[in-house]
Amino acid sequence: MSGDRHPGTPDGRRAEAPDGSGAQAPDGRRAEAAGGHHAVVVIGGGQAGLAMSHHLKRGGVDHIVLERHRVGHEWRSRRWDSFCLVTPNWQCRLPGFPYPGDDPDGFMRRDEIVRYVEDYAASFGPPVLEGVSATGLTTAPGGFEIRTDQGTFTAGQVVVATGPYQTPVIPRLSERFPRHVAQLHSGEYRNSRQLPPGEVLVVGSGQSGCQIAEDLHLDGRRVHLAVGSAPRVARFYRGRDVVAWLDLMGHYDRPIGSFADPDGVRARANHYVTGRDGGRDIDLRAFARDGMRLYGRLAGVEDGTIRFAPGLRRDLDHADAVSESIKDTIDSFIAARGIQAPAEARYRPVWEPAGEPEGLDARRVTSVVWCTGFRADYRWIRVPVFDGTGYPVHERGVTSVRGLYFLGLPWQHTWGSGRFSGVAGDAEHLARHLGSPGVPRPRPHHVPDAQEFPDAGRYFVHPELLGS
Numbered sequence: 001m002s003g004d005r006h007p008g009t010p011d012g013r014r015a016e017a018p019d020g021s022g023a024q025a026p027d028g029r030r031a032e033a034a035g036g037h038h039a040v041v042v043i044g045g046g047q048a049g050l051a052m053s054h055h056l057k058r059g060g061v062d063h064i065v066l067e068r069h070r071v072g073h074e075w076r077s078r079r080w081d082s083f084c085l086v087t088p089n090w091q092c093r094l095p096g097f098p099y100p101g102d103d104p105d106g107f108m109r110r111d112e113i114v115r116y117v118e119d120y121a122a123s124f125g126p127p128v129l130e131g132v133s134a135t136g137l138t139t140a141p142g143g144f145e146i147r148t149d150q151g152t153f154t155a156g157q158v159v160v161a162t163g164p165y166q167t168p169v170i171p172r173l174s175e176r177f178p179r180h181v182a183q184l185h186s187g188e189y190r191n192s193r194q195l196p197p198g199e200v201l202v203v204g205s206g207q208s209g210c211q212i213a214e215d216l217h218l219d220g221r222r223v224h225l226a227v228g229s230a231p232r233v234a235r236f237y238r239g240r241d242v243v244a245w246l247d248l249m250g251h252y253d254r255p256i257g258s259f260a261d262p263d264g265v266r267a268r269a270n271h272y273v274t275g276r277d278g279g280r281d282i283d284l285r286a287f288a289r290d291g292m293r294l295y296g297r298l299a300g301v302e303d304g305t306i307r308f309a310p311g312l313r314r315d316l317d318h319a320d321a322v323s324e325s326i327k328d329t330i331d332s333f334i335a336a337r338g339i340q341a342p343a344e345a346r347y348r349p350v351w352e353p354a355g356e357p358e359g360l361d362a363r364r365v366t367s368v369v370w371c372t373g374f375r376a377d378y379r380w381i382r383v384p385v386f387d388g389t390g391y392p393v394h395e396r397g398v399t400s401v402r403g404l405y406f407l408g409l410p411w412q413h414t415w416g417s418g419r420f421s422g423v424a425g426d427a428e429h430l431a432r433h434l435g436s437p438g439v440p441r442p443r444p445h446h447v448p449d450a451q452e453f454p455d456a457g458r459y460f461v462h463p464e465l466l467g468s
């Protein structure tokens with residue numbers, strides 16, 4: 001990591017805000033005397049906010065980026081020590097800054113990801129005000145008013161890029177664990193040494209739950225894992241990373257509007273797989289064979305016993321079935337295109353549960369890691385653009401309120417929208433709407449349909465199988 005180097009400026013020095021307020025604050029320091037008017041205010045200085053700034057800066061559009069903490073905060077502060085990307089490095093393609101390293105097929109570790117984001121910022125010097133938290137957004141004459149903990153800004157247009165994973169979700173069931181049990185969310189987990197000695201219950205088997213369970217397991221902890229219905233995907237198949245096959249098959253270009261059930265696609269859980277050790281599968285059955293204890297979903301804590309719902313066998317079978325279905329799709333693609341690819345034996349389960357697991361004596365467990373996800377929190381935005389669930393209604397980030405945009409939402413437009421791979425295209429699309437002179441005007445509004453994806457159903461992995 002680059003220590004105190006300041007990512008908002010090419011040379012790493014503290015930058016002056018364009019309004020002359022000198023409000024950009026280095027780590028740990030509050031911005032002073034912020035405020036003022038800008039043509040565009042971007043809220044959030046993660047990869048999405050930076051990608052937006054890149055396009056605006058290229059087009060010469062007056063703007064400012066407000067960042068509550070520091071550029072790259074999420075990657076720096078909410079990932080565990082052994083964290084690495086699940087997506088291969090070549091998919092890191094922020095606008096004007098493709099992955100610059102020598103391991104495109106590898107998976108950057110946490111500190112390398114932070115450096116990539118910091119280096120991106122340093123490459124073009126976005127006008128970021130760090131240490132400024134937006135606390136209110138309303139419409140105002142000529143645009144918007146953005147209240148912050150450092151003063152009030154006004155803007156003609158606003159891009160909300162505050163990230164999809166804001167507020168940790170911990171079920172209230174957590175209140176029923178005995179007091180001696182230490183509890184933390186996946187966003188707070190760093191390594192096993194942070195937890196008191198003893199056995200650990202990991203709740204949730206999405207990407208984070210599986211990877212944290214493995215991290216604890218490899219560090220010699222006795223791990224109990226409450227498994228849910230998340231699917232899995234193989235890391236490699238027939239000589240390539242599965243991500244590379246899906247890329248060739250056009251999966252990552254497929255817009256959300258071409259799916260019959262866009263909301264369903266957006267809601268699906270990620271597939272579990274890992275980039276650790278150069279990338280490999282995560283097979284919960286192999287974990288169980290090697291000593292991890294697997295259970296169904298966490299159901300309750302009663303009379304000193306942690307109870308789990310039935311369904312472990314079903315969920316393991318489902319995860320494997322999804323992984324094998326994706327391989328089927330790759331096989332069809334290889335056959336149809338006449339691609340030379342080595343044959344590969346299919347997966348055979350290495351462990352089966354012997355009936356439904358019994359409850360777990362709560363006295364054995366000294367800590368619980370909740371890998372139960374995050375939710376977005378837009379309550380501070382007082383503009384009528386949300387649906388009944390609090391999700392912003394938008395068309396590729398463009399809302400019905402003129403001048404208000406969102407960027408970085410999962411499946412905002414494609415699978416990669418909420419990731420490193422697809423945010424560039426969405427930022428460019430918004431830059432056109434924002435009227436950035438460097439970017440051509442938008443074409444008339446157009447919702448793609450399945451007709452434009454003639455291979456859909458033939459090569460594209462069915463959304464049931466690939467989820468979000």
Ligand SMILES: Cc1cc2nc3c(=O)[nH]c(=O)nc-3n(C[C@H](O)[C@H](O)[C@H](O)COP(=O)(O)OP(=O)(O)OC[C@H]3O[C@@H](n4cnc5c(N)ncnc54)[C@H](O)[C@@H]3O)c2cc1C
Binds near residue numbers: 046068165
């Ligand atoms: C566990 C995990 C693993 C992931 N793995 C991958 C992967 O392998 N590959 C991949 O491509 N993607 C991955 N992602 C998804 C995605 O790339 C990250 O979530 C990424 O951080 C999203 O970038 P962003 O800029 O949209 O949001 P964020 O990185 O969350 O940035 C938003 C920024 O906005 C700031 N902010 C929030 N609210 C305010 C406010 N009110 N005022 C001012 N500032 C505010 C925050 O401090 C933050 O810095 C992963 C996500 C998670 C959670």
